[in-house]
Amino acid sequence: MDRADVVYGLIFDKETNQVLMVNNVGSGWTLPGGMVEKGEILTEGLVREVYEETGLTVEARELLAVKEAFRPDRGHHVLFFTFAAYVSGGTISIQFPEEIIEVKWVDVKTANSLMPYYEEGIERLLQRPAAYKFLG
Numbered sequence: 001m002d003r004a005d006v007v008y009g010l011i012f013d014k015e016t017n018q019v020l021m022v023n024n025v026g027s028g029w030t031l032p033g034g035m036v037e038k039g040e041i042l043t044e045g046l047v048r049e050v051y052e053e054t055g056l057t058v059e060a061r062e063l064l065a066v067k068e069a070f071r072p073d074r075g076h077h078v079l080f081f082t083f084a085a086y087v088s089g090g091t092i093s094i095q096f097p098e099e100i101i102e103v104k105w106v107d108v109k110t111a112n113s114l115m116p117y118y119e120e121g122i123e124r125l126l127q128r129p130a131a132y133k134f135l136g
Contacts, residue, residue: 004076007046008033009085018105029114054103055093058085064125
């Protein structure tokens, strides 16, 4: 089983209490992010993936969560890294419409319902350091 590192950016607007999310073709709503390429460090992969999916330039901040899962259907042992991220430039524009249906800001309650893999919710992620959890 090959190992894959996947990064996500939790981009939170404190003024509006909203989270930036992307609707992926075939897999639904997630935080912006994706697989780290060979030779990239995690934060470089995050910056690239967020730009590719949203058109926004971000700065990676602190690591918020690490999760792990086996995906036998894809032949992967996956580590998921969620970072806080800050928008430093750009405007929302879908770079790859064959991969991304929509990019939008949603309220925290909606984000929590669309992303049940953060069991304790977005607010809790923002309040404490990274936590590790094996997903199966």
